[in-house]
Amino acid sequence: MTNFIKERFINYKASKRQEKYEKQHDILYKRHKSEKVLFIIMFAVFFIFAVSFIFPFCWILINSLKSQTEFANNFIGLPKNWTFENFKEAFTYSSVATRNYNLFQMMGMSVIIAGIGTVVTVFTSSAAAYVVAKYKFPGRNIIFGVVIFSLIVPIVGSLPSQIQLMDAMGLSDTVIGCIFLYSGGFGMNFLLLYSFFKNLSWTYVEAAKIDGASDFRIFFRIIVPMAKGPIIAISIIQLIGLWNDYLTPSIYLPEQPTIAVGLKYMTDTMVQKGTYTLLFATIILTLLPILLLFCMFSKTIMENTSVGGLKG
Amino acid sequence: MENTIDKKEKRKRFIIKGTTIFIIVMLFYPVAHFLLMWFGVNINSILLTFKTPVRNKLEFLKFNELFYNYQTLFASLKLETTQKLFMASGVYFIISCFITLPIAMFFSYFIFKKISWNGFFKVIFFIPSILPLVVLTFIYKNSFDVSSGFIGVALGKMGVSTLDLFIGDNAQWMVWIFCIWAGIGYDVILLTSGMARIPRDILESCKMDGVKPMKEFFRIIIPLTWPTITTLFVLGMMSVFNVFMQPMFITQGQFNTMTIGLQIYQQSRGSGLQEPATLGLFCSLVGAPIIVLVRYLLNKKYEDVSF
Numbered sequence: 346m347t348n349f350i351k352e353r354f355i356n357y358k359a360s361k362r363q364e365k366y367e368k369q370h371d372i373l374y375k376r377h378k379s380e381k382v383l384f385i386i387m388f389a390v391f392f393i394f395a396v397s398f399i400f401p402f403c404w405i406l407i408n409s410l411k412s413q414t415e416f417a418n419n420f421i422g423l424p425k426n427w428t429f430e431n432f433k434e435a436f437t438y439s440s441v442a443t444r445n446y447n448l449f450q451m452m453g454m455s456v457i458i459a460g461i462g463t464v465v466t467v468f469t470s471s472a473a474a475y476v477v478a479k480y481k482f483p484g485r486n487i488i489f490g491v492v493i494f495s496l497i498v499p500i501v502g503s504l505p506s507q508i509q510l511m512d513a514m515g516l517s518d519t520v521i522g523c524i525f526l527y528s529g530g531f532g533m534n535f536l537l538l539y540s541f542f543k544n545l546s547w548t549y550v551e552a553a554k555i556d557g558a559s560d561f562r563i564f565f566r567i568i569v570p571m572a573k574g575p576i577i578a579i580s581i582i583q584l585i586g587l588w589n590d591y592l593t594p595s596i597y598l599p600e601q602p603t604i605a606v607g608l609k610y611m612t613d614t615m616v617q618k619g620t621y622t623l624l625f626a627t628i629i630l631t632l633l634p635i636l637l638l639f640c641m642f643s644k645t646i647m648e649n650t651s652v653g654g655l656k657g
Numbered sequence: 658m659e660n661t662i663d664k665k666e667k668r669k670r671f672i673i674k675g676t677t678i679f680i681i682v683m684l685f686y687p688v689a690h691f692l693l694m695w696f697g698v699n700i701n702s703i704l705l706t707f708k709t710p711v712r713n714k715l716e717f718l719k720f721n722e723l724f725y726n727y728q729t730l731f732a733s734l735k736l737e738t739t740q741k742l743f744m745a746s747g748v749y750f751i752i753s754c755f756i757t758l759p760i761a762m763f764f765s766y767f768i769f770k771k772i773s774w775n776g777f778f779k780v781i782f783f784i785p786s787i788l789p790l791v792v793l794t795f796i797y798k799n800s801f802d803v804s805s806g807f808i809g810v811a812l813g814k815m816g817v818s819t820l821d822l823f824i825g826d827n828a829q830w831m832v833w834i835f836c837i838w839a840g841i842g843y844d845v846i847l848l849t850s851g852m853a854r855i856p857r858d859i860l861e862s863c864k865m866d867g868v869k870p871m872k873e874f875f876r877i878i879i880p881l882t883w884p885t886i887t888t889l890f891v892l893g894m895m896s897v898f899n900v901f902m903q904p905m906f907i908t909q910g911q912f913n914t915m916t917i918g919l920q921i922y923q924q925s926r927g928s929g930l931q932e933p934a935t936l937g938l939f940c941s942l943v944g945a946p947i948i949v950l951v952r953y954l955l956n957k958k959y960e961d962v963s964f
Contacts, residue, residue, distance in 0.1 A: 364776075372864055373857070374771055380870055387767045388774070395781040397838070401796045404807055420810055473687040482680050488688065495695055497952070498945050501898040502921045502937010505930035506702035507694070509715075529694060530687030560679035589789040591902060596926065609791045609906075616795075621805050628792055639787050647783060647846070 409625035416622050431626035438623065442614040443607055444600050448630060451607035458520060458594065458603055459587035462527030467580050469530030474538035475568055492531045511597060522597050527587060534579050541575050578645045585635060604631055705934035713928060726935040746916040748833065749900045753893030757837050761844030762886065766874050768845065769852040782842035794906035797835050798823065828912035832904050844889050851885030852878060883959040891952050898940050
């Protein structure tokens with residue numbers, strides 16, 4: 346872990362140095378006086394915007410280290426008596442509102458649902474995208490056309506019908522039901538992987554076919570390792586999306602809350618009771634896994650979130 | 658000789674058979690899931706609009722009353738509450754397409770032009786995309802609380818009360834401001850990556866010709882990132898029907914903040930599923946052609962520009 350952080354830090358410093366050098370010598374970044382003024386004004390605007398996002402979280406973090414009594418008296422300053430009691434309590438807190446689940450259990454539920462959901466949906470998307478992009482078979486264009494149509498044309502209000510269907514299949518109030526809803530293979534992930542597979546060289550596959558490899562073997566042994574980059578990126582983005590998803594678990598799994606749903610339950614209860622410092626500690630603990638994941642894979646995540654930037 | 662041809666033929670058939678099995682196996686689940694959860698759900702959604710609850714069960718309406726749900730919906734369009742619902746939802750079109758998107762375009766330009774600390778600002782713009790909306794809305798709302806929010810307390814000391822910010826007419830404004838504050842980041846990320854694809858040669862020749870930043874922004878950057886702008890504009894149009902969590906978490910849909918999406922969500926949790934289904938289908942029938950047409954027109958605007 347230390348080596349990983351060290352390596353990240355060295356890479357960060359190197360990229361900063363390179364960026365600085367580029368900026369100094371690049372014609373694109375040479376600015377006239379009037380441009381410099383404009384950039385200074387915009388820097389100030391961006392800075393205020395950044396503070397509006399960072400400050401509330403710092404404020405929450407500082408206040409989570411105070412007791413509730415101290416928070417009432419010392420609202421803005423640093424804690425006089427630093428305490429981790431709120432964090433201890435946040436770990437074990439459960440109530441009727443949270444359906445007697447504590448933070449750990451809710452996180453566990455999120456790990457199961459978001460984790461399995463991610464694995465399944467990324468696999469089905471990869472399989473569907475690879476076959477539609479690389480194999481010629483009757484109905485291929487129909488499948489692709491219908492998928493594109495479903496992504497372009499907005500369908501409003503299919504939720505009641507979906508609920509009825511899930512009830513009919515006996516999948517409501519089940520973990521499998523939630524995972525089933527996430528497991529579709531024809532979403533935005535399909536489009537991203539489709540364009541990747543479409544541009545992938547077919548020579549390796551032909552060589553493997555001559556050597557007698559089956560299509561399954563080719564997919565798992567050659568294609569998946571080649572698509573490792575986009576698959577990992579999509580998986581991380583998907584994982585964060587499912588971890589934060591409120592809509593599906595709130596409808597189909599209200600009695601076994603995931604962390605996103607449980608946090609809503611806890612927020613409502615704790616605001617009502619006025620136990621703000623405990624709520625702040627709960628929020629910090631809830632955010633930790635996401636922030637950790639983001640810090641580890643920030644470059645991958647940020648480079649690959651351009652999915653929506655796809656042409657037209 | 659014949660034997661070799663036979664063997665080759667057999668092997669070819671074996672490969673074709675294997676490939677067919679592979680295609681079927683790989684596509685079976687995604688296609689089945691799509692058929693059930695897209696076609697099945699949408700067909701069922703249409704059928705729901707012709708049903709009514711009878712003894713806690715949804716049953717088809719009688720033939721002469723088949724369009725009862727539609728008649729009820731059309732009749733409700735004259736009511737002030739329904740009109741307010743449509744107005745409150747329609748505002749998100751203006752917020753997303755004519756406020757958030759232009760601001761994001763402007764912001765992205767400066768990130769793209771490597772404003773100082775651009776890497777840091779990029780991360781900041783990314784924050785709303787990775788945090789749960791429950792947390793963001795709580796932090797936003799709590800900041801203005803008179804007893805536990807830093808903005809609320811600070812303003813209170815200056816004699817400005819924030820007590821009624823989330824009630825009455827102010828509530829709408831607070832939800833809208835939240836949507837802009839939290840929504841800019843997503844647009845900026847996508848636009849910045851769209852701008853990153855612009856060839857360097859074009860930007861260099863602009864610089865050499867002494868093109869001013871604003872001229873470069875309107876004449877070069879916007880046409881060349883038009884596909885991304887179109888995508889975001891269309892997504893913004895869809896927000897008229899999609900926005901529901903922001904008003905739900907901030908005002909519980911009170912004080913004229915109820916949107917079509919939120920109403921469908923809330924009604925879907927009850928027993929009368931035919932009502933949200935009818936409203937949804939009506940919105941799809943009205944909204945989808947408009948959105949597709951706008952998309953088509955926007956795509957036509959700079960269709961000659963390519964790089």
